[in-house]
Amino acid sequence: MEVISIIGLEYILALYDMQHIDLAERLGIKKQNINMWIKGKQKIPKKYLPVLKELFGINGDYFNKNINEVDKLEIQKEKLKRDLNPIIKKQELVYIAEDINDMVQIPVYDKEEINTIERTIEKVKIMNKFKSALEVVDPNPYIDTYKLMVEILEKGQHEAIVHKTMEALAHYLEILPDKITTGEEQKEFESEIFEVFDDYNY
Structure with missing residues (x-):
């Protein structure tokens, strides 16, 4: 599936429902400059970035870059903060x-x-x-493990045992810092599950 890249400025203009000509007038430049920026044929000069940041209330890093889904959501969040x-x-x-x-x-x-x-x-x-x-890895040798994880999350995502097991595994694999725990009950559960690991020579 082809991912269509979009320059931050183009997305921001669409989000704010602002025409290229309107932005050009505010910046005192020609509309063609805006078009060049959006097409990625020319970088937005640094002198305009603080103006754009002030105008839209958006972090200046977003205007020149090809944005991804998280960037789009972050931009939406900043607009919401400004509006609300x-x-x-x-x-x-x-x-x-x-x-x-x-x-x-x-x-x-x-x-x-x-x-x-x-x-x-x-x-x-x-x-x-x-x-x-x-x-x-392709082909991924652990694909069955991922399938199993999805099945467990679909069928038992609200079960306490699933969360406890995942947290126990995270501690066992040293993903979670030691200070992140839900208390004595979790420690007892982890102790029991680690005994199972030991029984199977993990």
């Missing part, structure tokens, strides 16, 4: 599987639209990691 002026109600401690696996504080807003898009961004990131894992 949300207030942070509280900070929530969650596990983030990024370059450094750890617990981080994330804001919870009073506008559910922002919280929803935050969750969507996290889901897309997880799906992308899963796809990358599937594509590591």
Whole structure:
């Protein structure tokens, strides 16, 4: 399946329903310049990036780059923040599987639209990691393992045993830091499952 790349500026203009000519007038340049930027034939000069950032309230890194699905969602989130002026109600401690696996504080807003898009961004990131894992080896010798994981998640995603098992495996494989645990009950469960691993010489 062919992935069509899109320059950030083009996506942002569409999201804000702004015509090329309107942006050109605001920047005091010709419409042809905007067209060249969007087609990727010319980079947006650095002097215009702060103006664009101020105009749209979007991080300047997005305007020149070919954006992916996560970038699009991040841009939508920034627009929502600007439109809704949300207030942070509280900070929530969650596990983030990024370059450094750890617990981080994330804001919870009073506008559910922002919280929803935050969750969507996290889901897309997880799906992308899963796809990358599937594509590591071709043919993938562990494809049956991935099939089994999907089956388990489909049938038992709300079962406590599934979460406990995944967390136990994560600790066993040293994916989760030691401080990330749900308490004594989880430790007891992990101890029992590790005994099973030992029985099978894992």
